[in-house]
Amino acid sequence: MYSEIQRERADIGGLMARPEHREWNPELIKPKKLLNPVKASRNHQEMHRELLMNHRRGLGVDSKPELQRVLEHRRRNQLIKKKKxxxxxxxxxxxxxxxxxxRQQRLNQLEKPPEKEEDHAPEFIKVRENLRRITTLTSGERAL
Structure with a gap:
């Protein structure tokens, strides 16, 4: 019985009986890789397949979030305005x-006051001028 146990140990430890192989050898026992439940799900597989198809077509997903793109656009516009x-x-x-x-400003000021005076005229004067124009047009039409 004692000899049987020694034989089993020799069989199990086979290589370990030699002095150079006394340390644990990772190649002897390979652990199984655990399945990731996220990657194993059908949803994840479909999304991954869709991403691959889009990548092949050239329809890449935006690498930056929308907020970051908007902020960069604003910064760019501000820099352009500042440079201008x-x-x-x-x-x-x-x-x-x-x-x-x-000189140009002075000339503009000299030209604008007559227009401003007309704008500030009371309402009844504007209506009276419109009536004069209407009466002159109607009398001119009668002459024809």
């Missing part, structure tokens, strides 16, 4: 162009 303002500020620094702008 800086360019205009540099452009207006030229004394010749500043003088031209002042």
């Amino acid at each position: 303002e800086e360019l205009e500020a540099k452009r207006l620094q030229c004394p010749f162009e500043q003088e031209l702008l002042r």
Whole structure:
């Protein structure tokens, strides 16, 4: 009986009986890989299949979330506006162009007051002028 136990140990430990193989060898027992319940689900498999098909077609999923894209777009627009303002500020620094702008503003002010006076006229004066135009048109039509 004692010899049978020794034989079984020798059979089980076969390679371990040698001094160079006394350590545990991972190749002797390979553990089975556990199944991931998420990957095993039908939903996940269908979504993965759909992603692969879209990738093959070239319909890639957006890599950035919508909020991040919007924020980047705003930042880009702000930088563009800032650069335009800086360019205009540099452009207006030229004394010749500043003088031209002042002249243009003065000319615009001289041209605008007559229009403003008409706009500020009381309502009855505007109606009276419209009536005069209507009466002159009707009398001109009678002459024809």
